[in-house]
Each structure stands twice: as structure tokens, then as C-alpha cells.
Amino acid sequence: MLENSVGARAGSFGDYEQLGEDVLIERCKAGDTAAFDEIVRRFEKRVFNYALRVTGNYNDACDVAQEAFIRAFHSIQTFRGDAKFATWIYRIVTNVYLDERKKLKSHPTTSLDDTIELDENSVTRQIEDSTPSPDEIVQTKERMRILQRAINALPDYQRIIITLYHVEHRSYEEIAEILKLPIGTVKSRLNRARLAIAEMLESEPELFG
Amino acid sequence: MNCKAARNLFSAYLDNSIDSSRKVDLEKHLADCEQCDRAYSRFRYAISMLERLPDVNPPAGFRASVMARVEVERRKVPARVRWWSIDWQKVFTIRVPARALAVGLAVLIAFVISLQVLPPLRTGIAGLFLAQKPSEAPISTLDQESARAPMPWTPENRNGQGLILTLDVVQSGVYCLKLHTKSLKPVAFDIDISGTKYSGFVVADKPSAIKVPAPRSGSVRVVHVAWSIGEWGRYQTVFLPSKLRSRAVVKTFSIEKATVADVLRRICREYGVAIIAWGNLGKPVAYAQVYQATPDDALYECLNRVGFKAYGVAASIYAVEPVR
Structure with a gap:
């Protein structure tokens, strides 16, 4: 017999912000979704930014980042703790992105002009002078837009490596672990990606003189 | 070299x-x-x-939408175990201590008895109590002009096999959110009203209802409803204004760097309409201009370009969902 039983589940689950990563992961494995919520809180910005730079598009980044967290939730039991959680989650985001690319390859939807719109604050933070003129803000914004367009034009693996190294500040060893590639391959692909970016920016002398 | x-x-x-x-x-x-x-x-x-590429914040509500999906995924029934794939030898050699077995049985018996004895739908939260069966609840005494009978709504109807939501105004300042289904299998739900969570089941002929106090004047109450049946589930969000407005008004305003959720909240407040929505409400809306528009037009202006559509299900009540 099934009655409409409703029990209030609200209430404190303890102070998760104070817990270490390994404790949170153990709790996630035991089915504690509040622990997973805390994991999402800690990693959402990193995961979203990584997704944003590799997809080059705000909407796609939302979808990829969300899907990555759902995959992480499903496979948390397989996380053995040999690697750092960050390394593991970057690998999941990468796989989600590559899977989506495979699906969309026949119907590409990202145009080169569909680049990231940066809010003004995030740009002004990057400017060393504390009082940038409106022209400087516009110019910096334009530079970042062109830089993102150059990143978008790179082949998938180069784009992923350049994002992991320069945006996410991962070491060669971590990138090799995330992508399951030899360190030598990571280094040579990073060099090729950097050379390609430099070459692309050369065609914008008024901004990158 | x-x-x-x-x-x-x-x-x-x-x-x-x-x-x-x-x-x-x-x-x-x-x-x-x-x-x-x-x-x-x-x-x-x-x-x-x-090295100077700036960090960008995820859209507002990103984490909430991830957790809503997690909640739906969590409720999915695990894959069916085939009898021929079970390691029977292991099953029969599992050793369960007698005392643990006795305690387990006692808990099970107590649970079954409690289902028989306890009144259904208790929450114990003052001000937020579960109503009697929907048929006993008075409907729309607040505003006679909006008293067109509310239509039940569920995303991707599937012959009403999912959770069907109906919204009524019970009395001034109190909404009634009715939950029912045509499914013979139980539909599990979780509801979050301003941080207080409720969970339960509905099944055909056994509906539930929750009374939700209207927010204070000029603000919006957001109710999150996650539900699942088997592999299928949805996360719905209900936006409730302080008072449903009976006469259509026209408004002019613009929205910038917002999300679909922000847009719905704004339209709910500006026009005094209730909105039941599902889909990725964290999706960004870069810019929308609403010029001397009715709620129908405002919803179209703001949502059409981001892949959502809206339609009225009753006077001053709208459903919003992704375009399929």
C-alpha cells in the first residue's frame, strides 16, 4: 500500500565547507548529495571556465560543464583517489567536450564570431593600471575576443592543452595524466599551439603590435 | 641550427x-x-x-540546476538485475548476524504499522501545511476575474504519466500547488519552498497538495519541484507573484546579462503572473527589450531567441518549456 507520505528533509547536514576533499568524496560515495553539492560549489568556477575556453561559447560551456558534473556524480564510485579530484574532473570535462564534438561534427554550430562575451569587470581586473580609460577597456576587450577566436581556431587537442596549461595552470605531468598522453607529446603539442596562436595574432598588428 | x-x-x-x-x-x-x-x-x-585571459563566473543558478539534475538522476531506478546473472553461491553464503536480522525485521514492521496509523502528508512546518484532497480545496476566491479553471500541466505530457502540476489560489495570500498523475506507478517528488524541503509520492487517484504562502508585495516566491518515474524525470520551477493580476497590463523594460530564470522572475513580478517552467533555466539571455508588451509578448520577446516557448494554461498562469 502506498500512502502520500511526506517527510521534511530540510535541515543541517553539518558544515560541509570545513570538510576535506577526501571526506567529501567518501560521503558522495555513500550517497550524500549534500557532499556532492559542496564539491560542485568548490569546482564549478574551474570547470565552467575550462569548458568555456575549450568550447569558446557560453551556452555550450553551460551544457558541457553541467553534463560533466552529472557524469562525475554517476562515476564517483570509480574514483579511487590515486589522482587529485581536479585531475579527474578535468578529464571528465575533456571527454564530455570531445563526445559532444563528435556528435556535432556533421552539424557545426559554433561560428568563429560566436565568441565569449566578457563582462566589463572581468576585463578591468586584468588591467594593471587602476584607472583604465574607456578606450583601454574597449581595446582589452577586443584583444581578448580575438585571442579567444584564435584559441577556437586551434585543433581540439591543442586547444585543450593550451587551456589546461595557460588558463587552468596545470603542470605538464597533470596534463599528461588528464589526457593520457606521454609528457613529450604534451610539450610538443603545447609548443605547436603556442606558435599557431602567435602566428594568428600577427595578423592583428593594430591590437597586438 | x-x-x-x-x-x-x-x-x-x-x-x-x-x-x-x-x-x-x-x-x-x-x-x-x-x-x-x-x-x-x-x-x-x-x-x-x-596568461591574462580573465576568469568568467558561471551563470547564476548554475549549481542549483546541476543539483536539480543530480536529484532526478538519483531517483532513477537502478538497472534491473537479471536472475541468471546473479552469483547465487554468494547470495546463499552471505552471513547476516541474527541480531541484525531481528532489528531489521522490527524496523520494517514498525514502518508498515506507521503507514497504516499515521495520517498522510504531515510536514510539521507551521504555515506550510499540506491540504486535504484537491477536490476539497476552494478554488480562486481571491480574484473572480481570473477564475477561469486552471488547467493541469506536465512537461511532455505522455498521457499524464508524469507529475501533473495545477496551481490554484485558495484564499488571499495562499496558493495551492496540486500534484497528481495518471500513472499507476508511483511518481516520486521533492519540493523545495524557500529552503524547506518535502518529498513523497503520488500515484493515480492518490494526489497531494501543498499550500504555499504568497511572497510579500513586490517579490516572487520560487518553488522547485523535482520528480521522477522510472527513467523519466523532470525538474520544474514555479514562480509565484505576491498577487495574481486579473487584467492584462502592458509594460516596457529591458533585460541584460540575465538567465532564463532571471527573466521569468522579472516577468512574474512585473505582470503578476504565475509561471511553471522546466529546462535549463540557467541559460544566459544576453539582452531583451520588452516594449509596451503584454505578458504573452514579453515572454516571447525574452525567450524565443534562447530556445524556450511559453503558453498560457489559465488566466495569469503560464507554462514555459524548451522548444523541441
């Missing part, structure tokens, strides 16, 4: 991970070859630009 070999060493040189003999060769090459020297300057500049 030729130019190609020199350029292959740019990264190692910049990162200072080059061995000393090759470093000497490269520096000699850069001193002799103006082209490579310029290329290296460009290379170094490009790297410095990459």
Missing part, C-alpha cells in the same frame, strides 16, 4: 627547461636570424596574453 629546429625550442626556452648546449645554439641562431628573433618576440607576447 635551422629555423624549424629553433622554433621547436621556443617553449622549452621560454619555460627555461632547455639544456644548456641547445640554449647556446638557439641564442646564437636568434642573434643571426632576424625572422626567428621577431617570431620569438611575438611568441613571448602571445603567451603573456594567454
